[in-house]
Amino acid sequence: AVCLEDFVSAEWTKDRDRFLRAVRVEKERMKTLVDFAQNAEFFFELPAYDPELLVWKNSNAESAFENLKESKRILENIEEGDFAKEIVESKMMAFAEMRGRGDVLWPLRVALSGRSASPGPFDLIEIFGKKESLDRISAAMEKLSPRQ
Numbered sequence: 441a442v443c444l445e446d447f448v449s450a451e452w453t454k455d456r457d458r459f460l461r462a463v464r465v466e467k468e469r470m471k472t473l474v475d476f477a478q479n480a481e482f483f484f485e486l487p488a489y490d491p492e493l494l495v496w497k498n499s500n501a502e503s504a505f506e507n508l509k510e511s512k513r514i515l516e517n518i519e520e521g522d523f524a525k526e527i528v529e530s531k532m533m534a535f536a537e538m539r540g541r542g543d544v545l546w547p548l549r550v551a552l553s554g555r556s557a558s559p560g561p562f563d564l565i566e567i568f569g570k571k572e573s574l575d576r577i578s579a580a581m582e583k584l585s586p587r588q
Contacts (some may be wrong), residue, residue: 447477452484461567465559482553483567486576489554491583496546504547505584507539511548512577515570525566532562551580 444463445453453459462483470476481487494504514531536544545561552564552573565573
């Protein structure tokens with residue numbers, strides 16, 4: 441029988457819990473097992489991406505940076521034990537509604553996935569957990585900060 445593990449790196453399946461959560465959120469977006477192998481790589485290793493990708497439509501890099509900074513602050517203030525999708529989403533959506541959903545959620549999603557097409561940021565945050573989510577957001581902020 442063919443199984444998904446045949447299509448992915450053995451590294452991906454070492455953390456079984458993360459692998460299964462990645463499959464769960466990606467399954468609606470995949471038509472074949474090969475799709476998963478191509479689409480889900482960012483769950484296991486953040487790809488290199490252009491800082492411009494972090495900027496939502498008619499926004500700018502400064503706005504993306506400020507919104508990531510505030511998103512990071514919100515996430516830092518959520519206890520590790522409360523880092524569930526529903527809790528994170530309720531805290532982040534108040535900020536997103538205030539600043540503009542696209543302006544907040546787009547850079548957050550790109551920071552987490554390195555891609556323009558991926559599951560939503562709250563699914564990703566739940567999969568990555570607090571530390572890795574914050575690390576990926578910090579890396580995105582570094583990409584956006586002006587070069588000295």
